[in-house]
Amino acid sequence: MDQRKIVIATIMAISMSPVIVAETHASDNHLIIENSGTIINPNLMGAKVAETKSVATVSNLAATNITDLTSILENELSKRSTAISIKYTGDTTNILEKVNEIIKNYGFKDDYFRGILSKWQYGTYGYENNVTITVNLTYLTTPQQEAFIQSEVERIVDSIIKPSMSVVEKVKAINDYVVLNTTYSFDSSTTPHAAYAILNEGKGVCQAYALLTLRLLQEAGIEAKYVTGESRGEGHAWNLVKIDGQWYHLDTTWNDPVFADSSVDHSDYVQYKYFLITDSAIREDHTIDNHGYPTATSERFMAFRYIEEPVQVGSTLYFPNQLSNYQLYKLDMTKEPLKVEKVSSTRVQYIVPVDGWLYFSNYSFNAFLAKMKLDGSEEKILLEKRVDSVRLEGNEIVASFGGVELYREVVMDAVVVGQQEEIQQIRSILNSIEFLSPNFEAQAIQLKALYNILNEDSRLLLSNSERATIQSILSKYETMKNLTFDTIQWETARKITNPKKEWKINLNQEVANTAANKSQIRIVDMFGESISATVTINGKQIVVTPLNEYVANVPYTLIVDKGLLSVDGTKVKNGVHLEFELN
Known part of the structure; x- marks a missing residue:
């Protein structure tokens, strides 16, 4: 038999638009199969795909049929494994397509996984009906960042969710938390598409809003989904929420409007136009991807749609109703069917509730400072001057106009x-x-x-x-x-004087110059966050150079994780770290 390799290249297109190259090699009497493919997650909303991080491969896994293979893969995906190797002795016909389908289908069982998955690479090698399947996955976040997210989600839910709340009150509390603690921005030190950016920096884009909302809802025991589609011609993400057997759309990004006039403080502004609404309502300016999402037809919470800038007293929202020329209305969230009720014909802005009273700017009377009881009675003008800001400072109501304080009262x-x-x-x-x-x-x-x-x-x-x-x-x-490190401290902490000191690490064996090795070498600040730095590997020497100056008198740590691969394929057993500080 001719021992020369016969190479057959095949290009196949899948619904996610990857390119898969399949090669078969005839050698002796066996058919050796070598397949590979890369899929970029189409639901990234413009997120950049990060380099695959080097981690230990999950091995010693074996499957003899597609059912077992599916179960094993789904179990590893649920654990956010990044490198998986499975010995497969079942039918290898179209196995590459089947692996791809298993990963795609799992994404619709685990919405958060689908939202943070950046890309996946997969391949097979071996013989017909006897191959090793490898899968490498890249996520938007690191395991350390996910641990931080989980900790923060638990803390937030514990602080804002009370046992006495109804489900809609819990959803509102979560909506308000995300809106009030997030600025829509691409300008974050980590990817703005992940919930980590919001929790760590208070910044993010729609994907981050939706992923954080999803995690908070789930932590609060509320069934929810991560939804993708388009709005205004661009990729967009939001949520579906299940209440009493019915599904509703919730878009925390669009409940956090961006204002053209940045000179005005809108940090406490929340609207509810996209709060628990129907398919038909969301489709007024959104397009929903065809992923088999459940339908949302109940109009139970449509009373929220035109509420903006409410204040909450107990379970009741007080707000200027834009549909009634900003007259004062209220919505009792415990009283169904939900409907808004007029409290007063007075046009109000900048409402502040204090001890049974509402303080506000009276737009029915020259925008003068006024107050009234919660039931609309005992209305009184407090200051016959126009005010455009009413706020509570300590125990005092303070009113101002154009930034100039005009009124202060102990309340x-x-x-x-x-x-x-x-x-x-x-x-x-x-x-x-x-x-x-x-x-x-x-x-x-x-x-x-x-x-x-x-x-x-x-x-x-x-x-x-x-x-x-x-x-x-x-x-x-x-x-x-x-903050701790799973590495050995190789010497006591150092004091340095060069604000951009580069570090040279000399080893006793040559290290492979690969992206995987470089990803295990980094400098972190006192919060464990990696700083921007370049890593160069040249044989037995590693050079780490910061891109920006260190902050004086702040601790940093240079880390070399265990598992570096030498050029001969052996792993460095122990990781090391060095603490240092700029004087």
Whole structure:
């Protein structure tokens, strides 16, 4: 028999538009099969595909039929494995297409997996009906980032969800948290398409909004889905939420409108136009991908659609109704069927509730400062001057126009007044604290102590954005305090003087110059976040060069993970790390 290799190249197209190259080699009396393919997740909303990270391959897995193969693969995907190897002794006909279908289909069983999967590569090698299947997956987030997400999701749900809440109140609390704590932006240090960017930096795009909303809803025990489609001609992502057997659309991105006038503070602005709405309502400006999503036909919560900038007192929302020339209306979320009710014919803006009263700018009367009871009675003008801002500062109502303070009144009782000093100290810290600074730890400890002193009423005197910032700072502090490395410290911490010092690591054997090896070498800051740096491997020497200057008196760590591959294929058994600080 001719021992020369006979190569047959085949190109096949799959619905996700990959290119798969299949090769068969005739050798002796056996048919050796070598197949490979790469799929870019089409639901990335423009996210850049990251390099595959090097991790230990999950091996010692075996399957004899497609059912077992599906079960094994789905189990590994559920664990977010990144490198899988399976010995397969079943029918290898079209096996590559079957592996691809298993991964695609699993994405519709596990929505979060589908949202964070960046790409997957897969291949087979071996003999007919006796091959090894390899699958390598790349995600938008690292395992460390996913651990942070899980911790934050648990903390947030614990802080905003109360057992007494109805399901719709829980969904509203989650919607409000995401909207009030996120700025729509591509400008984040990590990918803006993942929930990590929002939780770590308060920034993200629609995919991040939808993925974080999904995780929060699921943590709160509410069934939800991750939905993809288009809006305004661009890829978009949002959610479906199941309440009492019915599905509803929830778009937290579009409930967080972007305003042209950036000089006005809209940090506390929330709208509900895309809150628990029907298919027909969402299709007014969205296109839903054809992925077999459940239908949403119930109009049970359509009363929320025209609510903007509400204030909540108990389970009741008070808001200026834009459909009634901004007259004061309310919606009791516990009273069904849900419907909005007029409270007063007075046109209101900038509502602040305090102890049974609503303070507001009276647009029916020259935008003067006014107040009324929750039932619309006892309306009274407090200041016969136009105001465009009404807010609660500590125990005082403060009104201003054009940034100039015009009115200040003490409105809270003595119990809350007694904690004004702590509130002012908290605000002082919030105005001065920097995350990556030598003073961060001391300020975070002080902030934690002050915040723990406040009773629940006093905490409500802080704005939503202030409370969110406090939680972010405390979360960062806990991360810093509990930061550890699964590597050996090779010497005591160093003090350096060069703000852009590069590190040269000399080894006793040559290391392979591969992307996988480079991904295991990095510099992290005091929160465990990788800083921007280049890694060069040249035989027995590794050079790590930061792209930006280190912050003085802040701890950094140079890490070389275990598992580096030498040029002969052997693995470095132990990882090492070195702590250092710029004087």
